[in-house]
Amino acid sequence: MTTPAAYQVSHLDALEAESIFVMREVVAEMERPVMLFSGGKDSIVMLRLAQKAFAPANVPFPVMHVDTGHNFPEVLEYRDQRVAELGLQLVVASVPEALASGMVRESGDGMRNRIQTPVLLDAVEKHRFDALFGGARRDEEKARAKERVFSFRDEFGQWDPKNQRPELWSLYNGRHHPGESIRVFPLSNWTELDVWHYIARERIPLPSIYYAHEREVIERDGMFYAVNEFFRPRAGEERFKAQVRYRTVGDASCTAAVRSDADTVEKVIEEVAATRITERGATRGDDRVSEAAMEDRKREGYF
Amino acid sequence: MSTEIVASANAEARAVTGAGPEARPMDLLRFATAGSVDDGKSTLIGRLLYDTKSLFTDQLAAVEAVSAARGDEYTNLALLTDGLRAEREQGITIDVAYRYFATPRRKFIIADTPGHIQYTRNMVTGASTADLALILVDARKGLVEQSRRHAFLCSLLRVPHLVLCVNKMDLVDWSQEVYERIADEFTAFAAKLDVPDLTVVPVSALRGDNIVTRSDNMPWYEGPSLLHHLERVHIASDRNLVDVRFPVQYVIRPQSTTVTDYRGYAGQVASGVLKPGDEVMVLPSGFTSRIAAVETADGPVPEAFPPMSVTVRLADEIDISRGDLICRPNNAPAVAQDIEAMVCWMDETAPLRVGGRYAIKHTTRSARAIVRGLHYRLDINSLHRDESADELRLNEIGRVRLRTTVPLLADEYRRNRTTGGFVIIDEATNRTVGAAMIVEAS
Numbered sequence: 001m002t003t004p005a006a007y008q009v010s011h012l013d014a015l016e017a018e019s020i021f022v023m024r025e026v027v028a029e030m031e032r033p034v035m036l037f038s039g040g041k042d043s044i045v046m047l048r049l050a051q052k053a054f055a056p057a058n059v060p061f062p063v064m065h066v067d068t069g070h071n072f073p074e075v076l077e078y079r080d081q082r083v084a085e086l087g088l089q090l091v092v093a094s095v096p097e098a099l100a101s102g103m104v105r106e107s108g109d110g111m112r113n114r115i116q117t118p119v120l121l122d123a124v125e126k127h128r129f130d131a132l133f134g135g136a137r138r139d140e141e142k143a144r145a146k147e148r149v150f151s152f153r154d155e156f157g158q159w160d161p162k163n164q165r166p167e168l169w170s171l172y173n174g175r176h177h178p179g180e181s182i183r184v185f186p187l188s189n190w191t192e193l194d195v196w197h198y199i200a201r202e203r204i205p206l207p208s209i210y211y212a213h214e215r216e217v218i219e220r221d222g223m224f225y226a227v228n229e230f231f232r233p234r235a236g237e238e239r240f241k242a243q244v245r246y247r248t249v250g251d252a253s254c255t256a257a258v259r260s261d262a263d264t265v266e267k268v269i270e271e272v273a274a275t276r277i278t279e280r281g282a283t284r285g286d287d288r289v290s291e292a293a294m295e296d297r298k299r300e301g302y303f
Numbered sequence: 304m305s306t307e308i309v310a311s312a313n314a315e316a317r318a319v320t321g322a323g324p325e326a327r328p329m330d331l332l333r334f335a336t337a338g339s340v341d342d343g344k345s346t347l348i349g350r351l352l353y354d355t356k357s358l359f360t361d362q363l364a365a366v367e368a369v370s371a372a373r374g375d376e377y378t379n380l381a382l383l384t385d386g387l388r389a390e391r392e393q394g395i396t397i398d399v400a401y402r403y404f405a406t407p408r409r410k411f412i413i414a415d416t417p418g419h420i421q422y423t424r425n426m427v428t429g430a431s432t433a434d435l436a437l438i439l440v441d442a443r444k445g446l447v448e449q450s451r452r453h454a455f456l457c458s459l460l461r462v463p464h465l466v467l468c469v470n471k472m473d474l475v476d477w478s479q480e481v482y483e484r485i486a487d488e489f490t491a492f493a494a495k496l497d498v499p500d501l502t503v504v505p506v507s508a509l510r511g512d513n514i515v516t517r518s519d520n521m522p523w524y525e526g527p528s529l530l531h532h533l534e535r536v537h538i539a540s541d542r543n544l545v546d547v548r549f550p551v552q553y554v555i556r557p558q559s560t561t562v563t564d565y566r567g568y569a570g571q572v573a574s575g576v577l578k579p580g581d582e583v584m585v586l587p588s589g590f591t592s593r594i595a596a597v598e599t600a601d602g603p604v605p606e607a608f609p610p611m612s613v614t615v616r617l618a619d620e621i622d623i624s625r626g627d628l629i630c631r632p633n634n635a636p637a638v639a640q641d642i643e644a645m646v647c648w649m650d651e652t653a654p655l656r657v658g659g660r661y662a663i664k665h666t667t668r669s670a671r672a673i674v675r676g677l678h679y680r681l682d683i684n685s686l687h688r689d690e691s692a693d694e695l696r697l698n699e700i701g702r703v704r705l706r707t708t709v710p711l712l713a714d715e716y717r718r719n720r721t722t723g724g725f726v727i728i729d730e731a732t733n734r735t736v737g738a739a740m741i742v743e744a745s
């Protein structure tokens with residue numbers, strides 16, 4: 001990718017170098033880092049970068065999955081396979097267990113987006129993690145566009161968007177008191193298209209649901225939801241079969257698919273380059289709650 | 304929807320520059336906006352995204368809906384970057400927003416920064432990594448204190464390229480005279496600063512004149528559109544390829560039965576070119592060795608240069624740890640505990656005072672420092688030096704002398720933005736309270 005003659009690197013190489021730098025800073029300076037790993041494409045790319053950052057040594061931290069209990073089976077399978085392959089320690093912060101123990105209660109709409117925050121924070125406290133890598137990108141959403149690479153959280157896991165630490169050059173300040181933590185976003189400057197170019201270039205395998213396949217769906221608010229045990233059609237919603245793929249993978253009860261014939265990485269790149277709708281806009285019921293849905297969730301400690 | 308985007312001057316002539324598949328490796332340009340409140344920074348970014356077709360329909364629909372609900376006469380493109388609740392409520396930018404777009408020539412990372420003096424530290428955050436800064440001025444108002452402050456900060460941070468955008472030309476009848484007066488005034492001010500490259504463009508961010516395509520409203524302007532300049536400005540030689548500086552970030556030592564006796568020094572090349580066989584010196588110890596290999600996870604590479612993240616292996620076993628620096632024996636930074644630096648103070652709760660003790664972070668090194676002296680505080684408007692000052696308050700800039708607990712491996716900031724800059728951290732609150740640019744190290 002690089003052209004040494006001109007001492008220039010491509011933008012993907014520059015992004016990769018920046019992400020690797022960020023990860024090494026965290027491991028060098030923080031005591032107990034952990035990487036959020038959901039089996040989604042961004043966390044998969046992040047994990048690949050972690051492998052690269054510390055090679056030939058192993059990835060020097062555990063991964064954590066905040067399991068809402070609403071999973072796509074293909075994604076769980078992928079998660080377990082990856083974890084085994086890389087010999088990683090997997091921490092599962094389980095929403096179903098938290099529901100059973102009474103730590104959280106199901107919300108009225110059945111969405112588990114909000115209740116996963118206390119479950120995440122509980123696991124952070126229990127394991128005394130002081131740095132959490134997340135795969136969020138600034139191009140995803142307008143509140144994320146505002147967040148630092150090293151994002152300070154107080155002892156309640158809260159983000160204060162009006163009072164962020166200045167972050168100059170590549171000098172990241174991870175200092176914190178006991179109980180506080182830092183969320184770290186190594187993919188901050190990547191776009192959806194960059195992620196896909198990287199997946200193609202590095203030949204990174206993904207869960208099959210990222211590629212076009214036939215599925216039984218219903219249409220709601222212009223989005224296509226798969227019919228499964230977590231998602232029940234309402235009266236009057238008609239089930240039909242369609243060629244779809246997932247642009248994002250989140251909670252299976254509120255993540256929608258898009259119509260697509262893109263069954264290879266090259267076709268997905270073409271599709272993403274041509275699309276006129278953001279990935280969250282196209283696929284996330286949870287962001288449609290209000291203008292500032294993401295900001296409000298982030299303040300409370302969400303990723 | 305009752306509101307509309309104000310039509311671009313030459314709508315049909317708009318370049319189609321959507322981000323296509325990576326046909327060839329693109330390079331990356333990071334730029335930041337600067338200038339006073341309401342001079343049109345966020346609108347300009349919105350316009351740039353809109354006219355390069357980098358906006359998504361749902362983003363646009365959301366902004367149109369908010370604009371319509373507020374009774375705006377036209378869609379307020381500034382809402383595209385003002386993403387926080389408080390920003391929308393107050394109609395101002397509080398913190399940096401990062402936005403991304405690409406044309407077939409380049410990928411761009413934009414930092415849209417706030418204009419209020421109160422949020423200067425966020426502007427500094429956005430400008431510190433920029434290759435280029437756009438300084439906006441409202442054509443009706445001309446240069447104001449914040450325009451000068453931000454131009455000064457850009458020069459202090461050594462942003463290599465400045466573009467003055469004389470904005471809102473639609474409100475001054477596209478007047479060449481107004482434009483030239485502001486351009487002249489700014490050029491005269493910039494001459495007193497250290498500005499390596501200055502370009503001036505008359506624009507209307509709201510209407511899109513000279514943003515992506517050249518405007519028919521200002522035939523007297525013969526220069527390129529803003530995007531044309533952004534796509535072509537030469538940044539490759541901004542990097543320092545002469546002084547080898549490799550701050551060691553992390554020592555890779557696999558605890559493994561398959562990979563044994565491996566010891567590699569991981570880091571990002573700050574400047575210079577490293578090659579296997581090169582004679583190198585390690586600071587602060589001063590030991591010398593040769594580069595045995597430069598590696599990445601994908602295998603060895605023939606050379607490494609900025610901004611590559613690599614792992615360097617040396618021919619000899621020497622004691623090296625995080626915070627050390629690899630350079631060449633005949634071209635080394637200072638190993639210094641007495642540091643003279645320009646400091647921009649960013650803490651509203653307590654000023655910088657002589658005698659104050661702080662933590663600092665410089666490259667991959669952490670140290671403590673005591674403020675030994677404050678030579679002067681700078682008046683940014685007049686560039687006058689106030690030598691009677693005894694403290695620096697929020698957003699004030701001055702020349703400071705510090706003594707550090709351990710030596711810094713330091714260059715002048717003007718020579719090296721990585722080994723020449725450090726941040727000052729309050730040890731009690733852990734907040735980043737100052738940005739420092741080294742003038743002299745001994």
Ligand SMILES: Nc1nc2c(ncn2[C@@H]2O[C@H](COP(=O)(O)OP(=O)(O)O)[C@@H](O)[C@H]2O)c(=O)[nH]1
Nearest residue numbers: 340341342343344345346381470471507508509
């Ligand atoms: N007439 C006119 N108004 C503009 C232009 N650019 C920005 N504005 C308006 O100036 C106001 C402030 O713009 P904004 O982008 O928020 O400024 P910022 O504080 O520098 O980010 C908004 O009402 C814009 O619509 C322009 O070129 N012409």
Ligand SMILES: [Mg+2]
Nearest residue numbers: 344345395396
């Ligand atoms: Mg603004």
